[in-house]
Structure formats: structure tokens, C-alpha cells
Amino acid sequence: xxxxxxxxxxxxxxxxxxxYRQLQQQLEDLIVSGTWRPREPLPSETELAARLxxxxxxxxxxxxxxxxxxxxxxxxxxxxxxxxxxxxRSLQRLGSFTEDMRARGREPSAQTLLxxxxxxxxxxxxxxxxxxxxxVLHLRRLRLVDGFPVALHDAYVTRTDITHAELxxxxxxxxxxxxxxxxxxxxxxxxxAVVADTTTAELLRIRRGAPLLQVxxxxxxxxxxxxxxxxxxCRADMYHYSVTLRR
Amino acid sequence: xxxxxxxxxxxxxxxxxxxYRQLQQQLEDLIVSGTWRPREPLPSETELAARLxxxxxxxxxxxxxxxxxxxxxxxxxxxxxxxxxxxxRSLQRLGSFTEDMRARGREPSAQTLLxxxxxxxxxxxxxxxxxxxxxVLHLRRLRLVDGFPVALHDAYVTRTDITHAELxxxxxxxxxxxxxxxxxxxxxxxxxAVVADTTTAELLRIRRGAPLLQVxxxxxxxxxxxxxxxxxxCRADMYHYSVTLRR
DNA sequence: CAGTGGTCTAGACCACAAC
DNA sequence: TTGTGGTCTAGACCACTGG
Numbered sequence: 001x002x003x004x005x006x007x008x009x010x011x012x013x014x015x016x017x018x019x020y021r022q023l024q025q026q027l028e029d030l031i032v033s034g035t036w037r038p039r040e041p042l043p044s045e046t047e048l049a050a051r052l053x054x055x056x057x058x059x060x061x062x063x064x065x066x067x068x069x070x071x072x073x074x075x076x077x078x079x080x081x082x083x084x085x086x087x088x089r090s091l092q093r094l095g096s097f098t099e100d101m102r103a104r105g106r107e108p109s110a111q112t113l114l115x116x117x118x119x120x121x122x123x124x125x126x127x128x129x130x131x132x133x134x135x136v137l138h139l140r141r142l143r144l145v146d147g148f149p150v151a152l153h154d155a156y157v158t159r160t161d162i163t164h165a166e167l168x169x170x171x172x173x174x175x176x177x178x179x180x181x182x183x184x185x186x187x188x189x190x191x192x193a194v195v196a197d198t199t200t201a202e203l204l205r206i207r208r209g210a211p212l213l214q215v216x217x218x219x220x221x222x223x224x225x226x227x228x229x230x231x232x233x234c235r236a237d238m239y240h241y242s243v244t245l246r247r
Numbered sequence: 248x249x250x251x252x253x254x255x256x257x258x259x260x261x262x263x264x265x266x267y268r269q270l271q272q273q274l275e276d277l278i279v280s281g282t283w284r285p286r287e288p289l290p291s292e293t294e295l296a297a298r299l300x301x302x303x304x305x306x307x308x309x310x311x312x313x314x315x316x317x318x319x320x321x322x323x324x325x326x327x328x329x330x331x332x333x334x335x336r337s338l339q340r341l342g343s344f345t346e347d348m349r350a351r352g353r354e355p356s357a358q359t360l361l362x363x364x365x366x367x368x369x370x371x372x373x374x375x376x377x378x379x380x381x382x383v384l385h386l387r388r389l390r391l392v393d394g395f396p397v398a399l400h401d402a403y404v405t406r407t408d409i410t411h412a413e414l415x416x417x418x419x420x421x422x423x424x425x426x427x428x429x430x431x432x433x434x435x436x437x438x439x440a441v442v443a444d445t446t447t448a449e450l451l452r453i454r455r456g457a458p459l460l461q462v463x464x465x466x467x468x469x470x471x472x473x474x475x476x477x478x479x480x481c482r483a484d485m486y487h488y489s490v491t492l493r494r
Numbered sequence: 495c496a497g498t499g500g501t502c503t504a505g506a507c508c509a510c511a512a513c
Numbered sequence: 514t515t516g517t518g519g520t521c522t523a524g525a526c527c528a529c530t531g532g
Binding site: 039057068070073075081083084093094185186187188189190191192193194195209210211212213214222223224234236240241242243244245 | 286304315317320322330331340341376432433434435436437438439440441442456457458459460461469470471481483487488489490491492
């Protein structure tokens with residue numbers, strides 16, 4: 001069973017991508033596609049190394065990535081196995097609203113309510129490590145999924161050269177930032193529960209006092225320079241949030 | 248500066264703990280204690296390897312752990328640097344309520360409202376991958392910090408040999424489980440925003456309709472066997488939740 | 495016992511950054 | 514040019530699991 005599958009693996013030493021990346025990607029595909037069932041053993045390190053004609057350490061590097069993502073688990077002396085998991089994606093992957101929704105098979109959109117350069121409010125400046133009053137781009141958008149409002153976003157972005165028109169044409173703020181050469185790397189999110197005030201309730205088409213999940217995110221680029229601070233108010237009935245923890 | 252500090256590092260090949268663990272721990276101590284400032288470069292891989300008389304790959308293994316935890320970042324061709332971070336704890340570490348609160352310097356306690364073996368309700372059985380009706384331990388506890396109620400926990404535990412008395416004496420359910428040889432490994436949490444109903448409001452001493460952060464956690468041991476499913480209703484004004492994401 | 499993952503070595507070549 | 518991290522090799526020994 002596993003033998004037949006293993007024969008499909010192909011590693012090319014000519015192509016530019018690292019060998020361990022190629023292997024990680026192919027193993028991941030076999031797992032998420034369900035070709036390997038939960039708890040089923042993967043081929044051993046030595047077997048993979050021999051069959052693909054690469055070093056054991058390289059195989060270990062690929063497997064290490066999959067362990068980190070929670071897709072496989074390893075037991076000393078026994079082997080490496082596919083992690084049994086509910087299908088739901090959890091992964092602490094830094095993605096935009098647009099990317100998140102697409103990954104769940106939904107069609108996201110946005111309605112831009114505000115797009116202007118303003119002096120940074122005190123709280124935002126503190127989050128971003130700036131002096132209060134430094135110009136930042138304030139972006140207020142109603143986020144929709146399949147046409148229904150699910151969240152209200154207030155973003156403060158350090159790059160101010162973004163126009164309303166561009167935003168509407170690209171849709172995703174992150175895509176726009178990456179087009180400008182910014183390499184997003186890491187974010188910290190703080191989650192809180194709040195209740196809707198009147199104006200938020202109207203925009204999200206819920207009643208006043210309805211529960212909202214408030215997500216405040218600060219994002220840094222790969223040089224650890226802050227890129228944005230964003231607060232999202234999400235309809236509790238349409239938005240859950242999942243996290244994986246490890247001991 | 249860094250040179251003087253580096254001389255403090257000591258690795259012993261005699262002691263049982265792996266070399267990369269020793270190094271990781273010592274580097275981590277230097278970072279969290281603030282001896283190395285944010286953005287300050289660490290010694291290079293080759294320098295550390297030479298000075299400690301270990302292999303470069305071993306140094307890389309130690310540094311890889313610190314990168315995963317977000318304590319350092321690496322730039323090709325430039326070096327390895329201490330990550331600038333707000334002091335606040337983020338880390339996706341699987342810990343008990345008791346451990347979390349102690350780590351924040353608060354004193355947690357619990358008031359056990361219910362501790363009985365019951366047939367697993369359908370939703371819980373599904374979470375744990377059991378047949379509905381399998382006996383599980385239902386634990387309902389009011390969690391307090393510094394004497395004030397902050398959360399209401401409803402836990403369903405697969406081990407049923409836990410008594411009210413034990414729980415009150417140890418305090419932490421996780422400590423109790425680990426005493427029984429269960430090796431907690433991984434958990435998935437789903438966060439939602441809800442509003443307090445009358446009975447919850449009374450227990451948490453808030454008004455009906457106040458916002459609550461609802462955290463539902465399923466925990467697995469190192470063999471990926473489910474250990475517990477727990478739902479926590481947390482006072483929004485006393486409980487935030489933070490997460491770190493990576494792209 | 496044989497097979498597995500965990501740890502470790504002592505090199506190598508590369509792309510990149512900084513001077 | 515020098516030094517850095519990124520990738521990779523071809524071994525090694527160990528502790529653990531299972532039969």
C-alpha cells in the first residue's frame with residue numbers, strides 16, 4: 001500500500017528548489033489529499049533516503065517541517081505516522097482575510113468605507129513603535145463573505161502609498177503590500193470578546209449587544225519592522241477562530 | 248560585548264541532555280533575561296561551534312528551536328539576531344489554566360461545582376472520537392484569580408479515576424493527569440464570542456448579556472489519543488488571548 | 495534481534511551581504 | 514574579498530520498540 005505510493009515520489013536535483021522542500025511538499029500533498037490515512041506509517045527515514053538517493057538528514061529536515069505543522073508525529077523506535085486530525089484547518093499561518101476565506105472555499109469581498117492618511121493615534125503609534133502623529137494610512141473596510149457582512153476592519157498601515165482604487169482592484173491588502181516588495185513575516189494577534197455598539201451593529205446587520213470577536217493584529221516584515229496594526233470586529237455567529245497548541 | 252557573554256556558555260558532553268538542548272536553553276536564558284538586547288547579533292554558527300567544540304549542525308539545531316519560538320531571526324548573509332518583541336507572553340504553549348496564571352504572576356484557584364462520571368454527550372463523544380455513552384468524567388469548575396471569578400470550565404475527561412478530593416488538593420487537572428503518567432502533547436482550541444446567560448452571569452458575577460470569550464479545547468496525548476474536551480467561558484474584561492502567526 | 499527515530503560529526507558548496 | 518546563513522552529504526552511535 002504505502003510502497004506503491006512511495007514510488008510516486010520524485011525529487012529533482014536539477015530544479016532550483018531545495019530537496020527537503022520538494023519532499024515536504026510531496027509528502028504534504030499525499031497527506032492532505034487523504035492518500036495516506038491517519039495513523040498510517042510513512043516510509044522510514046532510511047528507506048526514503050535510499051529510494052530518493054538523498055541523505056537521511058535531508059529527509060529529517062522535510063519531516064521536521066511536517067511535525068511543526070502538526071501533519072505527522074514521530075515515535076522513537078516505532079516510526080513516523082500521519083496525524084489524525086479533524087479536516088478543519090487550524091494552522092497558525094499568517095494570512096489575509098482574503099486568503100483565509102479562499103482557503104475555506106468561500107468568496108471574500110470588501111467595501112471600503114475609508115482610505116486616508118492620518119496622524120497615528122496614540123495607541124496605534126505605540127503598537128507600531130512610532131512617535132504619535134507619524135502619518136499612517138487608515139483603512140476602514142467592511143468584509144463580506146458570499147455577499148454577507150462578517151467583519152469590520154480598521155487597519156493602520158505604515159505604507160501610505162496605497163489608493164482606494166488599487167485596493168478595490170486587488171482586493172487583498174496583503175497582496176498589495178507584497179507587490180510593493182514588503183515581505184510579511186510574523187504577526188501577533190490578541191483576541192477579545194465584545195458586544196456590538198449601534199453603528200457596528202448596523203454595518204454588520206446584527207442587533208446591538210450581539211457578541212463580536214475582536215481580533216487585534218500587529219504584523220511585522222522579515223526585518224522585524226512593523227507593517228500594520230489592524231482591529232477586526234467579527235460577527236460571532238459567522239466567525240470562529242482556531243489554534244493549535246503544543247506542550 | 249557579545250564576546251564577553253559568549254564566554255559564559257558552557258556545554259557538557261558528559262551530562263545526559265542533548266548538546267543542542269543545552270545550547271538552546273543557555274541562549275534562551277541570555278535573551279529572555281535581557282542580557283542580549285533586541286536586534287543585537289548572536290555569535291555566528293561557526294564561531295559558536297568552534298568555541299564550544301561542537302558541530303555546526305548542532306548549533307543550527309539549537310538556533311532552529313529559538314527561531315520557531317520567535318526569540319531570534321536569521322538573515323542570510325548577515326547573521327542571527329535577537330527578535331524585538333513586546334514582553335507580553337504569546338507562545339502557543341499548551342498549558343493549564345493554573346500554569347498560565349502562575350506564569351503571569353497571578354494566583355489561580357478553583358471551586359469545584361461538579362465532579363461525576365457520566366455517559367458522554369453526543370458532541371463530546373464526537374470531539375473525543377468515542378461512541379456516545381462511553382463513560383467520561385464531567386468536571387465543572389469556577390476558576391478564580393486572586394479570589395475573583397474569571398472563567399467557568401466544563402471539562403470532559405477520558406480518565407474517570409479522579410476524585411473531587413484529589414482535584415481540590417492538587418488544584419491543576421493537568422498536573423493530576425501527568426501524575427497518572429499521561430503525556431499531554433497537543434491541543435486544538437476554538438475561540439468564539441458569546442454573551443452570558445443568567446446562570447453563567449451569576450457565577451461569574453457579571454450582568455446577563457455581558458461578553459464572554461468561549462474557548463473549546465480538545466487535548467491529545469503523545470500517542471494522539473484524546474484526553475479531554477473542555478469548554479471555558481471567560482469574562483471578556485479579565486481574559487484576553489494572544490497568538491503568534493508566521494507566514 | 496532488527497528496525498526506528500534521536501543525536502552528532504566534519505566536512506562541502508552555494509547565495510547573499512557588507513565592505 | 515570575507516563572513517554569514519542555507520543546503521547537503523555520508524557516515525556514526527545511541528535508546529527505544531517490537532517480535
